[in-house]
Amino acid sequence: MKKLVNSPVDVVEEMIEGYVMAHSDYMSQLPTNKRSLVTKKTDKNRKVGVLIGGGSGHEPGFMGYVGQGMADGVAVGNIFASPSPDPILEVTKSIDQGSGVAFLFGNYAGDVMNFGMAAESADLEEDIEVRKALGTDDVASAPKEEKEKRRGIAGEFFIFKATGAAADFGYELNDVMRVAEKANAQTRSMGVGLTPCSLPQTGEPSFEIGDDEMEIGLGHHGEPGIEKGKLESADRVAERLVQDILADEPLTGGDEVAVLVNGLGSTPRMELYIVYRRVQQLLNELGISIYRSYVGDYITSLEMGGCSVTIMKLDEELKQTVDHPVDCPMFVQR
Template identity: 80%
Template structure:
């Protein structure tokens, strides 16, 4: 393991400091808590605040999506760990403009507990109304009949995108949460891992895998997948990922989707575009239209090798929100 760090105990604080210094026109740290970051730009009164968050190590998720058109603030946790309720509450207070705050986060036990506690404190102590929507797009993490147990992976990006647009459009808190949940319901992801990441504090790999192996359905923190075997060609991997998604969600010929091919940290763009090439071929063969595509590192796992494929089915409302302009340090859409 080789990393460009100082003291492993300080990696999150030093990353946040560097990020804020690099993007002062976009984001600022709140004095009350150094894990609480908010937009540096003024937001209008009466707008629903969008609060995202999760563990570090997923950059550009989650702090990279604070900006115009997406999130108004982010609470940052330790590596692969939920932020505590304190920074979540501080961000909530800072971004509330009188219309309440939407919490958007992945379906993980720590996040569910800490965001839930922060929501209770916001209500009881600050009289701020909070709505919550969870990402649970990972097809591999639970069977369809138990999809409420599924974890959130790269599909979380689409929830930020649509909920952020809904807030900009002037939707109230209940409607923003409705859009976020609708997006999650329309979104499915499936991933493959080919090499582990190494946690700075321990120097240990997040999981074990042979040099000639891959693991289908691996989680973003190294959670076990559903099948391990010899590594296959990019086309065969794309076939498997898309096949599993389409078995789980019905997308008929003529429907439109947004596609995300997401790198996990160390996968070259070359590989990701080769995967995307095959994904597009498969969807074209089935008459499924790609309305918009995203290829790159959107929600990573340090330097893990592999990728995920996400499909989100679109209707008129979600298409308008996918098209909405965004200006964040790590993601711009005009």
């Protein structure tokens, strides 16, 4: 599996360096830690800082969502690994304006531990109030009655967007976190894997799958899914993903939703739009309206093949957050 890299051990640092060079009008790299990036664009109404983070390899997640209307800063980890507490703390200190900081990250053991340690240090050493919201949108990773054990996958994008908007609205920390938790509670995702990716350090496939197979519920680090079988048509795959989401969070006629069809890194947009076409047909047949739609690579897994479908049920407040304009290096919404 070919890679355009120099030394495999330097890929994260060199990626960050190139990213900051390319988007120098948007981003700054903190001198205290090279894995700590903050935005140059903020809303004057914002009181609460918003910090996101996670492993590399998911680009445009997570660096691409630092900017006006979304996050104030990001802590960057190794490929598919949590950032350490140090860059998280440095970003926290940089973006705090005295009203607290919201930490947003996926529900993975390393992230829970490291963001938790950084939050404790921020409180004890810097007197900064930190609150945490975890992405738990992956319906394949745990049953509904154990939702708190679920992984965060592409639905984290909706949590970032809702929380960033709430901060721009001038909400205090309690209300910013209320919106973050609501967005997570009303978001469900389900994915399918077609081909593996490979880490630069190993060059080996992240999992094994036959040329004529697909895996339903595959995690975006290559975690095992819930079912492996023969590759089916785009319509059948879309039907299965939507079916599993609606079985977990039933929707009724008249409901409004935001929909994301997310590529995992190597799936062409042609195929993603074919999947989206069937998703919209299925929801319309049930009387469910798509208020906003997003199609493309939003949270990837290096060059993994496949996609995920995310549906967030909207109320009036979440519709306002979805509509809020955003100006980030890798995501702009007017």
